[in-house]
Amino acid sequence: MTQMESPAVPSMWRGRKRKTVRMVNGRRSLFSRLLIAASGLLLACLILFAIAPQWFAPYSPTEMNTSAILQAPGESYWLGTDYFGRDIFSLIVFGSRDALLVGISAVLLGGSIGALIGATAGYAGRMLDSLLMRLIDTLMTIPGILLALTISAVLGPSKFNLIIAVSVSSIPGFARVLRGQVLAIKSRPFIEAARANGTSHFSILFRHIAPHALSPFLIMGTMGVGSAILMGSGLSFLGLGSISEIPDWGSLLSQGRSYISVAWWIATFPGLAITLLVVSVNLLGDELQAAVGPRKGSTKGGDSK
Template identity: 60%
Template sequence: MKEAAVAANRSVALPRKKLFRLPVWKRRTLSAADLFVYGAVASVLFIVLCALAPQWIAPFSPTEMKADRVLLAPTWQHLFGTDYFGRDVFSVVVYGSRDSLIIGVVSVLIGSVAGGLIGALSGYIGGIVDTALMRFIDVLMTIPGVLLALAIAAALGPSLTNVVLSVAAAAVPGYARVMRGTILSIKGRAYITASRSIGTSGFAIFWRHVLPNSLSPLFVMAAIGIGSSILTGSGLSFLGLGTIKEIPDWGALLSQGRGYLTVAWWICTFPGLAITLFVLSINLLGDRIRDHLDPKRSRA
């Protein structure tokens, strides 16, 4: 009997364990939205690499002028052609990404911090402080952001620092409004009331509970705001209010190439495509960050 039971157990085919399994990212079917997001990440990383180490990407010096290569159409040697000075347009676009990226990132940092601080103080303190700060923000919001940045840049003069400050100042009202609304929605929740009931100080409640739970909308807005800040900064440079340097940024390249649009379309076309690609990639990443931080929206 024992031998028969052993033979029967041996005859049962046990499932074999797979020794090798595909990684999760290979087993998962990629959707079109995922492909767009991965492409956006690759585009942003490439432009950041161009800004940090342009000498690794650009095949020529952005200041190298060659009289025998003026206004050459795009070829394998000059991917974006050459301009009226004989410079390689691709190299100039690569080196010009640094100033454009500085304008977008630094202005968003300054604007989000300043606007977030104003909105946090206004929403949490309330009373006359809220009234005074919000009336000031309302006055700024009556002026279109581009017009406000243009007025500030014209008053300060053309330089990279002034462009950053102008774009940041134009973005402050939006961040302040978003932060104030988030603070007001958090102040009335049950755990805030419970913290007050046990004697927790107002500053401790703000620092431990209110502020950490109110930063998510600000992060999403800042991520999307980088693209709009680059557009605004490029517009100021296009109008001649940006930085005056030997290596122009993308907005200044557009301004320099507009006079040759009918003769050499590539001088301003490729900088415009670089702005479009970067802003589109930033907006895609901002939408994905918003969906990640807002589960209800992602499920909808």
Template identity: 50%
Template sequence: MREAITAKAVWRERGRRQLASLRFRRIAAADALLVLAGAVVLLIIACAIVPGWIAPYAPTEMLTDNILKPPSTDHLFGTDYFGRDIFSVVVHGSRDSLFIGFASVLIGGLAGGIIGAVSGYVGGIADTILMRCNDILMTIPGILLALAIAGALGPGMFNIVLAVAVASIPGYARVMRAQIISIKSRTFIAASSSMGASPMHIFWRHVLPNALSPLLVMATIGIGTSILTGSGLSFLGLGLLREVPDWGTLLSQGRGYLTVAWWMCTFPGLAITLFVLAVNIIGDRLRDDMDPKKRRVRG
């Protein structure tokens, strides 16, 4: 009998160790993926901040003897039909692409957060009016709304940032409103009100700080979406008109050379894909870390 109990204990302990080992490997793999994603984001941000330190050539330097050359040791990403080094152009073009992504998220998140906060906390007729206007915007797909705004305003940095930002406002407003309504009905808010705290004090001290986490996660993931939208507008000819093209414009310039110079489209597309994928990985991890239920499961 004792031998049977001892065997069960051994098997139970062995199962616990295997489960712990499996959980550790999963966390280690997730952490390694997170580190890799962070390295990709930091590298591309460094390209945007100090492109001259990374790019081997000037983005406007035309090497007439090396037109449409495939990738090599001299030109990592090959050259285009002007003889420009594509790697250098991709590095320098990251500045405009990242600026569009970050600036549109900042403007759209701030505007959507204010609308959602006012709608959720004030309620009543203000909530009805703001949410019905928000519903109207949500009936239009974001890319179509951005296209309409960019087409009406014309090319330009400010116009494309505004177009992408306005298209993202409805999502931020909805998330913020839902969080405000959920937190406003909790017990500690009622307790604070019963102790004589003013509505504005309750909002700034208790409601808003607890409602920001989902908005921050959404903004992190939204950076990738904004870059995709901005690149799409540039691809369609509604983006920036500059000597140094952004990633979307590079894709548009290379689409006519797919059969003879595949690298002109491939590497700008890979830059967009890698950055968006890395930002989404970071956003997913940030969401998991801010979710108490998932923290308990992982622990």
């Protein structure tokens, strides 16, 4: 009797193990969905802040209340005030515009230039490919933050120069990714057919190859926004950001470090805003990659219509 029942024991344990694994995976999936939803909600709020900050900020970012200097977070000032008596929450709300503007603009500019260089190098090949990629490899030997820091120091502090500096540091990554995509696609049968039909190189590159290379570009661009925001805030922290009556988050963080022992909230909340924004953008980038990843590279001749 015992000998007949014993084989059922391992199978029972395997069943329990599978059930446990399913429960753990289910909880992870639920947690992941909640995290993505929270990230999307936070990002949506920050975008609304950037579009219409006057609707959400309880005070003007330039309003100074000398009777409320260095006031701790409370009912009147939710996140406290700075050394000028300005409301920290209002400064963060108005500063979200610069943070998103720098991040998105730098990725659009750097990504477009990098994609153009990479696509041209990959499609042209031979000497032009070697020349362009030698330039990209040279840029990649310089750390991105150091390259952006050097450009900002040379051009001087301003919002436009900050965008230029951050965008230049993002060019090499986009160029290498797009070159790899073009090299993989240009040898496909439908590209050869387009060449045989006399289609121009410009049309082949932008009508047939570009749509198939769009997914990795969008994924990299989404993740690049977070890196650009972080880099832009770092340069502002060093005094190389925009010069304005309304300080951006990096400038607030830099100014608040002098008061960290007596007014911790001045530096803490802008730093928390930067962290939450970057993490939210990166999580959404990961979700986008997971969503389009299985279809990436599935290029067929019939897709080129």
